[in-house]
Amino acid sequence: MNNEEKIPLFSSNGYGDVDQGNDNSSSESSGSFRVPFYGTVTSSQFGIPLRPIPVEERITYSWNSINVFADTATAESRNFCLCCCSNGEYENLQKKHLVKNVNGVARPGELLAILGSSGAGKTTLLNALTFRSSKNISVTGTRCVNGNPVHSTALTSISAYVQQADMFIGTLTVREHLTFQALVRMDRHLKYDQRIARVEEVISEMSLNKCENTCIGVPGRLKGLSGGEQKRLSFASEMLTNPSLMFCDEPTSGLDSFMALNVVQILKQMAHTGKTVICTIHQPSSELYAMFDKLLLMAEGRIAFLGTPEEADIFFRELDAPCPKNYNPADYFIQLLAIVPDNEESCRHAVNMICDKYERSLTGMEVTLESSTKVGDFLKNTETELWLNGTSNGRKSPYKASWCAQFRAVLWRSWLSILKEPLLVRVRLLQTILVSLILGSIYYGQVVNQDGVMNINGVLFIFLTNLTFQNVFAVINVFSAELPLFLREHKNGMYRTDVYFLGKTIAEIPFFVFLPLVFISICYFLIGLNSEMPRFFVACGIVVLVANAATSFGYLISCLSSSVSMALSIGPPLIMPFLLFGGFFLNIDSIPIYFEWLSYFSWFKYGNEALLINQWQNMTDIQCDENSRNCPRNGHVVLEMYNFKEDDFFLDIYAMVGLILFFRLAAFFVLLRRTYKDQ
Structure with a gap:
């Protein structure tokens, strides 16, 4: 040469x-x-x-002839070049040639x-x-x-x-992870026994028998598989369908x-x-x-x-x-x-x-x-x-499993991940019991007099505040933490966005019903709230609605956030306006007209009004001194102090149910938009 x-x-x-x-x-x-x-x-x-x-x-x-171009121009450089550059210079600025005619x-x-x-x-x-x-x-x-x-x-x-x-759900075992993969990735005509048989076969093929019942692990929190075992598990997940x-x-x-x-x-x-x-x-x-x-x-x-x-x-x-x-x-x-x-x-x-x-x-x-x-x-x-x-026009659904099969699998995995998460079950249960006991001991045995009315109104609003922050921060990292895993599995054609959202949220509903009931059951009678049994059960229903409204808002924040740290940062500032519009710190008639529309989205407002109505409606035996001018003589007067009306009780219940649905739908559409944005 x-x-x-x-x-x-x-x-x-x-x-x-x-x-x-x-x-x-x-x-x-x-x-x-x-x-x-x-x-x-x-x-x-x-x-x-x-x-x-x-x-x-x-x-x-x-x-x-594979060519790959990257758009590297910033917004400022685009605007400048559109005004001052020729078409060729603008194209050069816009595109960087990464892969060339391969x-x-x-x-x-x-x-x-x-x-x-x-x-x-x-x-x-x-x-x-x-x-x-x-x-x-x-x-x-x-x-x-x-x-x-x-x-x-x-x-x-x-x-x-x-x-x-x-990327894995670290609290699942190897077998549970592969079982989930088999349920959503294998052809829908296969029976459950055939899927499990394929899981057993792949476990043997990838030499995962010794660790099949071991948790995958969460870095820094839960010890699990080694790096090599995790890589073999990644291969095993893809081998289930025996791709060509x-x-x-x-x-x-x-x-x-x-x-x-x-x-x-x-x-x-x-x-x-x-x-x-x-x-x-x-x-x-x-x-x-x-x-x-x-x-x-x-x-x-x-x-x-x-x-x-x-x-x-x-x-x-x-x-x-x-x-x-x-x-x-x-x-x-x-x-x-x-x-x-x-x-x-x-x-x-x-x-x-x-x-x-x-x-x-x-x-x-x-x-x-x-x-x-x-x-x-x-x-x-x-x-x-x-x-x-799959069809003559070349359009085929990317999902191997039906909608119902996807939903059952995602719900099963979500439920398992919650049960195996000690922080979610044990710590939150302990926190709920501890806070309720503290409130019960501080406000123990309230007498229905002028001071007692103020104390009872205060502790009822504390109920709302505690339920809100406890439940918002319990779910604020649900979607933001799992977003990379969700996007990867969604792109692999494993399940739909609505299936994932419903599975995650429905799996957590029992906890957001059980924990508020534990909370109200412990401190309700210790404090000395309205002792009529129907009133107690109504209060239980109200706190469950408040907890789920706060949870739904937490889902919305989680879907809006790109990371857990971002969700934790924007959560409290977004909650504060709703807290102020609850009627305790600011009378509802004093809300500025330009913020009045925002008060309609406050579960504090509806929950506070419903709890106060449940507590004071038809109560006429409030103890007052003869010389006291500011003492409310009956429950109706207490409600008038906050501009609350007994007739609005069912409106408050319907409003909280509507907020639960609204916040969850908004969270779903935000997640859906992020799904298409990242594709």
């Missing part, structure tokens, strides 16, 4: 000179280096053999590893191939399954995606060398069953490198090479850049294609030369031809099109 086409080696990247040998050296000394892998990938390593993919369901996944093919039975330095575009390409790019990312190009152009819904139904970060196509984003990150080897062995075994496996991987060891069937080397958003490791050795040896003897080829390729600070121009020149050489090579042209000529050919096969898309 010409001298100007020779590739600068480590010296150009700032790593120093390396003795490459001479042109007459043997293939071993010239850089054709494969580290022998002494382990064997056998089914005994994973318990039982993995289920093979039928030949008619195997997938060749190809992509042609073609590729992944075949059944192959483990394709995407390698490259940080910033090379590995994860960006994988997100584009799986239709998981973020909102500010635009993707062009064609993605095909067996030559048939595929959309996101169809691809989700036939593929699995193991993401880099493992698997994507993995850096599955070995954060694992030691032994666990990383174990994970790649799992991927290799999956490929042996006929699956098409595509993964990005960061700095694989020589043992891992020896297990890859195909390599896709990326640099600066372009493909530097796609082929077998042996073909990679030959390709770079022809460029006079062979891998040194006894050197890890993965490390060598990553370093060769890296952009080193203070030497960017030389590195980019070398990278562009390699990428251009690959595009003109026989291997590169074959990949380009195969990924492009297949587009549309497979559309003639009606049976396969129906298998892929």
Whole structure:
């Protein structure tokens, strides 16, 4: 080859000179280096053999002319450039080219590893191939399954995606987690016994038998599975449906060398069953490198090479850049294609030369031809099109389970997670009992006189305040904390947004009925409130409504917040106006007219009025001194002091029920909007 086409080696990247040998050296000394892998990938390593993919369901996944652009312009820069820049400058400002005209093919039975330095575009390409790019990312190009152009819904139904970060409900056991996955991810025609049998099979396949009844764990709070076991559990979750196509984003990150080897062995075994496996991987060891069937080397958003490791050795040896003897080829390729600070121009020149050489090579042209000529050919096969898309127009529901099956599964998981959460059950029960005893001891044995009226009115409002803050902060982190997990599972087609919201909220209703009843039952008679039994039961119903109205408002705050810390920060300021409009600190007739509309959303107002009416209605035996002018003579006078009316009692009850429904509907629509916003 010409001298100007020779590739600068480590010296150009700032790593120093390396003795490459001479042109007459043997293939071993010239850089054709494969580290022998002494382990064997056998089914005994994973318990039982993995289920093979039928030949008619195997997938060749190809992509042609994939380009990815990121919108990096700020609002200020857009406005400035729209006024002062040309159209070309505005487009350059708007878009950053991340992945550039990438073609590729992944075949059944192959483990394709995407390698490259940080910033090379590995994860960006994988997100584009799986239709998981973020909102500010635009993707062009064609993605095909067996030559048939595929959309996101169809691809989700036939593929699995193991993401880099493992997300679970930490209080569930391995078996409970997999059972839930089986209920919502497997085909709806399968019976429950068949799903459980598949769970048992996957537990054995992934060697999770020893930890099947162990809690997954919550970092810093609940000890559970190790990092390697969590990664195997992630694979097990995706293996339940036995997908023909698997994507993995850096599955070995954060694992030691032994666990990383174990994970790649799992991927290799999956490929042996006929699956098409595509993964990005960061700095694989020589043992891992020896297990890859195909390599896709990326640099600066372009493909530097796609082929077998042996073909990679030959390709770079022809460029006079062979891998040194006894050197890890993965490390060598990553370093060769890296952009080193203070030497960017030389590195980019070398990278562009390699990428251009690959595009003109026989291997590169074959990949380009195969990924492009297949587009549309497979559309003639009606049976396969129906298998892929489900209907002739290509629109198929992404959900495997029916609405009722999804709801039962989500409700079951939510109920389990609550029962296994000690802070939610024990601490809140203890808190409820302790606060009620404190209030009962402080206000013990109130006499119905002038002072007693003031004390009773005060403690009734304390009931509302305690129930509000206790219940709002009990649920304020429900949706904000689980939002990443919910979005991931929703995108995987596991359940609908309304199913998740209903399941989470309905599972918690028993606690928001039981705890207020415990609270009022302890302190009601200790304080000496209206002793008529019907009045006690009415008070129980009122505090349950107040607790659930506050809980519904807490759900709304949780859905509005992007994080738990944000929810905790905005919660108290949003509650304070409703508290002031409750009629205790500010007479309802004194509310400014421009805030009057806001008072209609205050459960403090309706709850306070209902409790006072229940306490003082038809009461005529208030003890007053003869010389006292300000002492209320009967219950009607007490209510008039707050501008409350006995006739508004049922209106208050209906209003609290309406607030419960309104706040929960608002929370649901906020969550639904966030779901579509993050897709």
